[in-house]
Amino acid sequence: MIKLFENIRAKIENGARISDGEALELFESNDLLAIGELAARANRKKNGERVYFNVNRHINYTNICVNRCTFCAFSKTAEDEGCYTLALNDILAKAAEAAAAGATEIHMVGGLHPDLPFDFYLEMIAAIRADSPQLHIKAFTAVEIDYFARLTGQSIEQVIAELKEAGLGSMPGGGAEIFAEEVREQICPEKISGERWLEVTEKVHRAGLRTNATMLFGHLESHKDRIDHLGRLRRLQDRTGGFQTFIPLAFQPDNTRVPGARGVGGVDALKTLAISRIYLDNFRHVKAYWVMLGLKIAQVALAFGVNDLDGTVVEEKIGHDAGADSPQALAKEQIVELIRKSGRVPVERDTLYRELRVY
Numbered sequence: 001m002i003k004l005f006e007n008i009r010a011k012i013e014n015g016a017r018i019s020d021g022e023a024l025e026l027f028e029s030n031d032l033l034a035i036g037e038l039a040a041r042a043n044r045k046k047n048g049e050r051v052y053f054n055v056n057r058h059i060n061y062t063n064i065c066v067n068r069c070t071f072c073a074f075s076k077t078a079e080d081e082g083c084y085t086l087a088l089n090d091i092l093a094k095a096a097e098a099a100a101a102g103a104t105e106i107h108m109v110g111g112l113h114p115d116l117p118f119d120f121y122l123e124m125i126a127a128i129r130a131d132s133p134q135l136h137i138k139a140f141t142a143v144e145i146d147y148f149a150r151l152t153g154q155s156i157e158q159v160i161a162e163l164k165e166a167g168l169g170s171m172p173g174g175g176a177e178i179f180a181e182e183v184r185e186q187i188c189p190e191k192i193s194g195e196r197w198l199e200v201t202e203k204v205h206r207a208g209l210r211t212n213a214t215m216l217f218g219h220l221e222s223h224k225d226r227i228d229h230l231g232r233l234r235r236l237q238d239r240t241g242g243f244q245t246f247i248p249l250a251f252q253p254d255n256t257r258v259p260g261a262r263g264v265g266g267v268d269a270l271k272t273l274a275i276s277r278i279y280l281d282n283f284r285h286v287k288a289y290w291v292m293l294g295l296k297i298a299q300v301a302l303a304f305g306v307n308d309l310d311g312t313v314v315e316e317k318i319g320h321d322a323g324a325d326s327p328q329a330l331a332k333e334q335i336v337e338l339i340r341k342s343g344r345v346p347v348e349r350d351t352l353y354r355e356l357r358v359y
């Protein structure tokens, strides 16, 4: 074990990358602090003492979805009680409210609605851009892009070009879940495959848009499946350099249909964040999404290789529908305080990681 940590430390110092075998040994080690120390070292080389956050707002325009992922407590059918689709005016009002409160980003995703035409999404983006030009619109995932292409009979390239023209600025990292086919078959059988997610994302990067990448962990996947997931992301990033941030999403089990589902413990969460940082040597940023992790683990994660705490969020449904016990929103001052109390330097960023203010 000591040899494992020494070898990895040398690799980090020399800018070499760890192998899948070494990542597996890390997952199977109980030496959380040694893993964290390596991850903190890898992060410090890239980002020094700075920890990023942004002022943003999430808008989930509809929860009606033709996919019925078993891990998802957010989605409904058009017949279910509690299903909704926001009217364009409501969406614009939420965006304008966010802009007035100093937000620089709108994060928009939703279900795959059976009836809304592609024009609805183009109009939504164009209207937000016209109304609140100061907001960066980060919206949709590879899953939606593939759905829009099927809806319209257009190529992925054409769909991306039209969204970009309407004002899409970048894409969040959702829909990746776990790429390993056998697990994906159980948790999201109707969703596009992992390979398709990667293929669509590659096209988005080639069109000049940056995206993030996520990994949903803590359900049915093994350590090997997690490493397989990280490996496919690392290889795509080698080809395109289009990923900004990696975000491990801790599975929330309430109201879901994953057999035997339990929550993610603190040790597993910290280990997964840290190993992601060490393994993904070609990702600059690793985000602790406080909504799924809880504020305390997200703050401690800053000592385990993490350099981003996401944002103010304002209104969150996906995690809270599945039992997340974090707050709905954070004020900018609360995020600054969380980072300060960890001894690091809070930096407000925009979506593309331009520094807006150092605290």
Ligand code: V47
Binding pocket: 071, 072, 073, 171, 172, 173, 174, 175, 176, 177, 212, 213, 214, 215, 216, 247, 249, 250, 251, 252, 253, 256, 289, 292, 310, 318, 319, 322
């Ligand atoms: O793709 C769904 C996940 C994702 C559950 O890119 C769940 O900056 C946990 O991708 N428990 C959407 N997770 C959220 C997302 C995201 C969030 C914040 C920042 C960024 C970013 C991206 O949420 C889905 C899915 O993987 N999800 N259900 C659940 N029960």
Ligand code: SF4
Binding pocket: 065, 066, 067, 068, 069, 072, 073, 074, 075, 110, 111, 112, 143, 188, 191
């Ligand atoms: Fe639909 Fe996305 Fe939920 Fe799957 S995770 S059911 S695609 S909203």
